[in-house]
Amino acid sequence: MPRSVSDQDLLRGLERATWRVGATTNDDDLFALILEAAGDIGYDSASLMVYDRASDALVVRAAKGAQLVGTKVAAGPAISWRAMERRQPIVLKGPAGPELPHTYTKNVPYAIVLPLLVGAKALGVLNVNRGAEPTESQVGFLRILAYQAAFAIERAGLYADLQLFTGQALSQEEESRRHIARELHDGLAPVIVSAYGILQNPGKTEADVKRATDFLRKAIQETRAIIGSVRPGTLEDLGLAGAISSVATEVAAEAGWEIEEDIGDIGPVRADAEAALYRATVEALLNAKRHAGAHKVTVKLRQDDAYLEIVIADDGQGFASEQWGEASATAGHFGLLHMRERIGLLGGVCKVASKPGEGTTVRITVPRDRVS
Incomplete structure (x- = not known):
């Protein structure tokens, strides 16, 4: 009582x-x-x-x-x-x-x-x-x-x-460093060394100089690719909405998809949030390209007062997962787990709906006040 x-x-x-x-x-x-x-x-x-x-x-x-x-x-x-x-x-x-x-x-x-x-x-x-x-x-x-x-x-x-975010940020930063180190060691460094070795040869011929020049052109391409992996150039030029539209069109052309876009004006987004959202979108598109066997893909970017949302849906073969759950490592969809980590740093969620034969939908939702 x-x-x-x-x-x-x-x-x-x-x-x-x-x-x-x-x-x-x-x-x-x-x-x-x-x-x-x-x-x-x-x-x-x-x-x-x-x-x-x-x-x-x-x-x-x-x-x-x-x-x-x-x-x-x-x-x-x-x-x-x-x-x-x-x-x-x-x-x-x-x-x-x-x-x-x-x-x-x-x-x-x-x-x-x-x-x-x-x-x-x-x-x-x-x-x-x-x-x-x-x-x-x-x-x-x-x-x-x-x-x-x-x-x-x-x-x-x-x-x-x-x-949580501090731990994830440190982990992602370390992974980015390892990635850049691998790219420099395995890609850029050997190309530059090869060009340098040719140009240092006192008996080099005109054909050798041409070959060294080709190596240096490749080195420039490798350098641009490494820079792009840190901060994609399309984000600087087009902003998040334009960059997502551009990469969706590009991947659709490579995969032979019909692409449908519903990409609205979302206003200013912080640079780090832009990069995380863009990379998650690219990862979803590439997963669809590799695994879905789709004919049509729909990409949506929209927001309301509280949330910003990106949806990537395909009509492909799908895979077994919990309804609106997160793909597990055992399912072989590690890229989706990486997307979840990126979006988690923004206080958001990345969910996947997929069933065999019914396609896959990836839904990325982040609080608007965490990305402005």
């Missing part, structure tokens, strides 16, 4: 919660602390749900009073989704109606649902169920706690992203 607490008790509880939540970066510890802090008003059961964009569902990450952790609530009429959409707390006098089949609020006298908001973005909800009607002070306490929780969850997510 919920206990009676004074406003002074609630204020002390907020002070404790502020200090403890602010000092925690581990997700599980953070979620548990939030529910513990909510317990200061007294509740029969409670849960914290976080929005998972990949499944478009709210996922229970912590719960008291029921074994609910891991439960998913798909977008729909549930009270949790109503609070998310309204961006306002909801106090429901139960029992909840049959239109809420996916919540556990059906048989509790009072359900309090608070969206976890950072600015206009809703990260999830805090659900508190009580046998007694909450006071204005208690709802106010939960509202403040929800704001604190939202900012702490956002901060913890950013901290985790920073650690």
Whole structure:
């Protein structure tokens, strides 16, 4: 049974919660602390749900009073989704109606649902169920706690992203260095040495000079290719939209595809983000060329206020994969894994839908504010 607490008790509880939540970066510890802090008003059961964009569902990450952790609530009429959409707390006098089949609020006298908001973005909800009607002070306490929780969850997510992206960036930087070193050692250096050896020969003939000149021309081509592997020239000349259109047309001509483009104006994109998005697109096109056996390929580049999206779809032979999942190394699609790493550095996702005989769709989605 919920206990009676004074406003002074609630204020002390907020002070404790502020200090403890602010000092925690581990997700599980953070979620548990939030529910513990909510317990200061007294509740029969409670849960914290976080929005998972990949499944478009709210996922229970912590719960008291029921074994609910891991439960998913798909977008729909549930009270949790109503609070998310309204961006306002909801106090429901139960029992909840049959239109809420996916919540556990059906048989509790009072359900309090608070969206976890950072600015206009809703990260999830805090659900508190009580046998007694909450006071204005208690709802106010939960509202403040929800704001604190939202900012702490956002901060913890950013901290985790920073650690992940730092490791990935260092790994990619080292791989780029190894790639350039291999290109210089195996490609450019032998060509230059060959030209130098010919030109150093005091008995060289006109044919030798011509051969040395051919070697030097090849060295120039190799140098341009190495520079292009670091920063493709088409990005400098055409921008991301133009570069994607250009490479799609080029690969389509080589593969004999019919190409369909829906490439819109996306505005300015940071140079490093341009390069990552361009390379991921090229990788997807080359994978289709190598493996798909396609007749038609569609390339789309579009954005809204929140996300930038690139879609590469072919009508080829496809392969077995999880629906909208990520290709695994065991499937032999290592290029798709590299794409995922590149896009992950931008806080985005790279997903693949493919079935044997039904073609393949690669969907690259990144937050707009991470690439501007």
